[in-house]
Amino acid sequence: MVSDGANNTMAFPRETVLKVASLARLQLTPEEVDLFATQLGATLDYVARLDELDVSNVEPMVHAIELTNVLRDDVLVPSLPRHDAVANAPKTDGKYFLVPAILES
Amino acid sequence: MHYQPIIGLEVHVQLQTQTKIFCGCSTAFNPDQPNVQTCPVCLGLPGALPVLNGTALRLAIKTAMALNCQIAKFTKWDRKQYFYPDLPKGYQISQYDLPFSFDGQVELITNAETGESRPIRIIRAHLEEDAGKNVHDETGRGRDSMVDLNRAGTPLVEIVSHPDLRSAAEARQMLEELHALLTYLEVSDCNMQEGSLRCDANVNLHITKDDGTVVATPIVEIKNLNSFRFTEQAVEYEIARQWKAFQETGKTIKDAPKSTRGFDPDRGVTTIMREKEEAADYRYFPDPDLVPVTVTDEQLAAIRSEMCEAPAVMRKRFQSEYQLSAYDASVIIDQGRLLAEYFEATAKLCGDGKQAANWVTQDVLRVMKERKETIANFPLRPEVLGSLIARVTQKQLTIKSAREVFADLLTAEEDQTPAPSMAQIDEIVAAKGLAIVQDDGAMETAIAAVIDKNPKAVADFQAGKQAAVGALIGQVMKQLKGADAQAVREKILTKLSGG
Numbered sequence: 001m002v003s004d005g006a007n008n009t010m011a012f013p014r015e016t017v018l019k020v021a022s023l024a025r026l027q028l029t030p031e032e033v034d035l036f037a038t039q040l041g042a043t044l045d046y047v048a049r050l051d052e053l054d055v056s057n058v059e060p061m062v063h064a065i066e067l068t069n070v071l072r073d074d075v076l077v078p079s080l081p082r083h084d085a086v087a088n089a090p091k092t093d094g095k096y097f098l099v100p101a102i103l104e105s
Numbered sequence: 106m107h108y109q110p111i112i113g114l115e116v117h118v119q120l121q122t123q124t125k126i127f128c129g130c131s132t133a134f135n136p137d138q139p140n141v142q143t144c145p146v147c148l149g150l151p152g153a154l155p156v157l158n159g160t161a162l163r164l165a166i167k168t169a170m171a172l173n174c175q176i177a178k179f180t181k182w183d184r185k186q187y188f189y190p191d192l193p194k195g196y197q198i199s200q201y202d203l204p205f206s207f208d209g210q211v212e213l214i215t216n217a218e219t220g221e222s223r224p225i226r227i228i229r230a231h232l233e234e235d236a237g238k239n240v241h242d243e244t245g246r247g248r249d250s251m252v253d254l255n256r257a258g259t260p261l262v263e264i265v266s267h268p269d270l271r272s273a274a275e276a277r278q279m280l281e282e283l284h285a286l287l288t289y290l291e292v293s294d295c296n297m298q299e300g301s302l303r304c305d306a307n308v309n310l311h312i313t314k315d316d317g318t319v320v321a322t323p324i325v326e327i328k329n330l331n332s333f334r335f336t337e338q339a340v341e342y343e344i345a346r347q348w349k350a351f352q353e354t355g356k357t358i359k360d361a362p363k364s365t366r367g368f369d370p371d372r373g374v375t376t377i378m379r380e381k382e383e384a385a386d387y388r389y390f391p392d393p394d395l396v397p398v399t400v401t402d403e404q405l406a407a408i409r410s411e412m413c414e415a416p417a418v419m420r421k422r423f424q425s426e427y428q429l430s431a432y433d434a435s436v437i438i439d440q441g442r443l444l445a446e447y448f449e450a451t452a453k454l455c456g457d458g459k460q461a462a463n464w465v466t467q468d469v470l471r472v473m474k475e476r477k478e479t480i481a482n483f484p485l486r487p488e489v490l491g492s493l494i495a496r497v498t499q500k501q502l503t504i505k506s507a508r509e510v511f512a513d514l515l516t517a518e519e520d521q522t523p524a525p526s527m528a529q530i531d532e533i534v535a536a537k538g539l540a541i542v543q544d545d546g547a548m549e550t551a552i553a554a555v556i557d558k559n560p561k562a563v564a565d566f567q568a569g570k571q572a573a574v575g576a577l578i579g580q581v582m583k584q585l586k587g588a589d590a591q592a593v594r595e596k597i598l599t600k601l602s603g604g
């Protein structure tokens with residue numbers, strides 16, 4: 001039941017790789033799909049070892065840092081000059097970020 | 106065969122903070138200067154770290170309390186991933202499985218005349234950040250879309266109702282009730298033109314067939330409704346469209362996925378945006394950059410102590426405390442908290458709620474409308490109006506005279522004199538002789554003088570010309586403008602009849 005590494009992985013379907021890639025807007029070659037299916041399968045397999053533990057009495061952890069309530073006051077801080085804000089844009093008219101026409105409806 | 110519309114709302118409310126939810130950039134509405142209210146945090150630049158705005162949290166909790174929600178003692182932040190040009194990080198920070206509040210309800214007035222109401226349940230209210238704004242090329246020539254990120258990161262509360270609404274009118278009323286509630290609380294300005302209050306409506310129909318079986322039509326989400334009227338029109342249209350579609354195709358919720366439509370206000374129709382073939386896969390996961398938030402009972406008590414009376418509660422109280430009709434109470438409440446407070450102060454000062462309501466809903470609102478003024482700038486303060494009304498209720502002034510004084514006070518104000526005062530009421534009353542003369546002596550004296558000066562009228566009357574008495578009354582009234590004409594008439598008649 002328990003896998004001991006990449007050589008004995010549970011299958012990670014290629015369709016799932018393609019779906020995840022599409023959600024992340026990644027275009028993969030067929031070779032990459034195979035490669036990631038194997039690698040992701042191995043990773044999930046490794047994580048699945050946690051299933052061996054009895055966690056029925058453990059509160060789910062929602063954050064890795066044991067810290068709560070980090071808040072700031074509602075006080076204005078100077079924003080970036082527009083010139084700097086749009087500096088990294090692939091395309092700009094100096095005022096807006098320009099993107100290929102978004103088709104509405 | 107008949108149908109029942111089933112409607113739920115998702116309402117987005119912009120909180121009234123100075124700065125964005127996770128950074129110190131301004132939240133001011135500033136469409137003329139795009140991209141001047143951004144920083145590495147709201148632009149999603151690498152390495153930038155968000156920090157929660159404490160005021161946004163406080164206002165959100167206040168909102169949830171007003172919605173009678175449970176407040177979670179522990180709440181966290183999640184990333185909702187999707188790609189759109191107005192979302193710079195590629196994800197929106199929102200709340201998924203542990204929203205800060207849930208299980209509330211709002212009392213919806215379903216009959217304005219009787220004040221009859223029904224609870225509309227709230228599933229949850231959570232905090233999230235707004236996206237930026239896309240400005241599209243309207244020429245249709247397919248030019249680039251422009252993205253303004255000033256709004257990106259503005260704090261929003263999303264309020265999700267159960268599908269408890271049953272008509273387009275109710276959907277509109279629900280939105281109006283939330284508008285009243287949130288502006289009373291001062292958690293949001295709810296400025297719909299600026300997008301501070303907008304909603305999505307989920308609509309479908311439950312159809313009872315002739316054999317008694319009930320089927321549901323596919324659910325449609327109408328996106329981004331930004332006015333009360335559009336909300337009502339869009340839902341109205343959608344109900345008719347679904348009814349027609351069902352009669353034509355017989356398609357039920359089992360045959361078609363949920364779809365998204367937009368409302369075109371120019372044509373008054375909803376148009377398809379997308380069919381959700383597969384449930385949108387947002388791949389929510391906890392945001393590692395933001396730590397969870399906990400609240401204590403003491404903090405909640407402190408926030409609760411800042412709450413003002415909810416408009417629904419105030420509406421009922423005005424009816425019981427000031428004997429107002431449900432309708433009058435609603436007219437006052439719907440004008441906003443400042444007018445409601447103005448009314449109440451006036452009612453207390455004059456001691457007659459019904460009279461105060463008449464003056465506020467008729468005279469004050471009329472003048473405000475004529476002058477395009479808000480109650481905050483209305484020149485007559487409640488002390489002055491209350492004092493004026495009190496003179497009517499104490500029978501020192503007739504209603505007609507009081508209206509004259511009211512108009513004069515406002516005219517005087519237009520002439521750049523300082524805000525009308527109570528002393529001015531006395532001046533106007535004295536100058537115009539409007540005071541109701543209760544002093545019988547003064548009336549006797551005036552009548553005697555008029556009779557002495559008008560021997561002809563007296564003779565005519567005694568010769569049987571009843572009408573002659575009118576001239577005498579007129580002359581007395583001219584001297585004593587506030588006198589009760591009926592009383593004057595009786596006294597003259599008594600006197601002439603040898604009394």
